[in-house]
Every structure is written in C-alpha cells, then in structure tokens.
Amino acid sequence: MDFQGIHDRLQAIQAPGLQGADEPREPDPENKKDKGRFGDPFVLVDAKLLPAFLQVCRDDERLNMDLVADFTATDPAKDDENLWINVQLLSIGQKHRLAIKCMIPKANAVMPTSVPVHRSCQWHEREAAEMYGITFEGHPDPRHILLPDDWVGFPMRKDYEFPEEYHGISCK
C-alpha cells in the first residue's frame, strides 16, 4: 500500500491517537516565503496513545506492520517547546512502510513505553531517554545504554551544555 492507502485504512479502522497526516509538497510559486516541504509523508499520532497505535498497526491484517525499523526523537529547535518522537514502521509481508511523528512537550517529556507491543523498542527507548531526557513510563529496563550511568544532562537537546570535567578528566 502507498501512504494514502495506509492513511485511509488507519482512518477506516479508527486507529487510536491518529491526529492527522502530512505529505511533502512543492513550494507555492505565488508565495515566495513558502518553501514547501521535503521528506517522507508521515502521520501525526498522540504520544500518550502511541503503544495502542503501534498495536493496531501490528495486528491489523491489511497493515501488518511487524517491524519497528526506527524509533528515535528529535529536538527541532532551541525555542521550540516540543520534542518529536519519530517512528518508522515496516511491514515485511506487505512490503510497505509508515513514518509516525509524535509531539511531546519538553517541560513534561513523559510518554508510555512501547515495549509491550514491540520488544525491539527497548534499546531505542533507552537511547531516546538518555539523549533527550524522555521518560518512558513502564519501561522494563530504564538504564543508560550508551552514556555512562552517572552522566549529567541530555546531550542531544539543543540547550545542552558541555560538562566542565568528568571523573577528573577535563572536557575543555
């Protein structure tokens, strides 16, 4: 299925948390400030309902999204008050894929874990948690995965400041 078909199917089965869709488009020739949008089409999903959404995508026989190809986060800008959660779903049997985007506020970056639906989300969520400071409620193993256990701060946040020293080693 192409993106339009997937989106129609999601609406037909009333997938929980589906908030809308966004597709790339050409720049408007009349409006010079409009630069259009590049990249993949994606669906916008409520972060609180992301696990339920993933479960519906996995269990529906037409969608059959059985693989989480990517699960990560983005900090779009320093003055933006939201973080993005980016998920790439892939269906090996149906040979189609779907990009999902969720918004969660930086001030209260808490969302439920997707591990009960896809166990492969475990390491992805641990990485997103340590890099962006997102709390995944109900995660079975919420340790750091790449950084040392006592690392301070969330390095991929745009407002991150480098530490002066770590365990006596100067960072400057």
Place this chain on the structure above:
Amino acid sequence: MGFLEKQFQENVLTTKVDWLLNWCRLSSIWPMTFGLACCAIEMMAVGCAHHDIDRFGAGAFRASPRQADLMIVAGTVNFKMAERIKRLYDQMPSPKYVIAMGACATGGGPYYKFGYTVVKGVDRVVPVDVYVAGCPPRPEALLEGLMKLQEKIQNSSVIRRPARTA
C-alpha cells in the same frame, strides 16, 4: 668496544649494559591487542603480511596488558573508555610505552568541538610517548611512530641519575 676488545676468547662480546638492555627492549616491543575505532583497522594492516610490524619485533600482539610493553591507542577515546584505558595502563608492567595513533587519540580530532563524550587527547589520561598524525594514519606512519619509539628507547638509560637539587 674500547680496551676490552680482543681481551677474551672467541665468542665473547663486550657491550654496555644500557645498550644491551635497550636493544632487548626495542627489539621486542609487544603491543597490546587494543583497538577503539577506524585507526585499529590500519593497525591490523600494519600487523598483516604487507606491512608486517614483525620486522621490528613488535608483531606479538598480546591479549593481556600484563604481557604487553606498548599500548597503541588506536582510535577515539571517550570518557567511558578512558577509565578502562587508565586501568589497562596501570596493569601493564614497566617499562611501558604509549603511542597515540591518529587525530582522535592525539587531541580529539574531528570530535574536538561537538564530541561531548570524547576525551580531547589520551594524554589527559595516560602519558604518551609518541604521537602519530593522520586520520587515520597510513600503516607507514604507524611504523614510523614505532621507529621513533625505538629511537627513544635506545636513548634511555637504566642508571637513574640523582635528582637535581637546587
């Protein structure tokens, strides 16, 4: 060697203790099997037949720091690894030598500005004898670094000179 020459029977050689010890050391520098990033690939190439670090007696890569004389820090050192490097260095028996291979181990390299977990040079953790430039260095560059280290060993002395007093 000087007036001792031809004073003994055949098959007796005379030399200096310094020269003999240094010759032994520099001819059998056993490096530690230890690679951190892409520089390690070049280090492996140095160990293979084409470049053949064994020509310098340094081909016996030891899997244990307790059997090694030389630590080739080949790659990016991050803070998580730096503590392990320090511990491995402490486990090596003296005399021990360190080669910082490549830009990352020398001074942070391309991660100098934005690498939040990269140590800006392994010399902040362990003392370094020879720095090899390059990103990654060619195998020939590492061999030259090894030869520089051999020169350094050759010029060292086992006799400890008394500490200079003011």
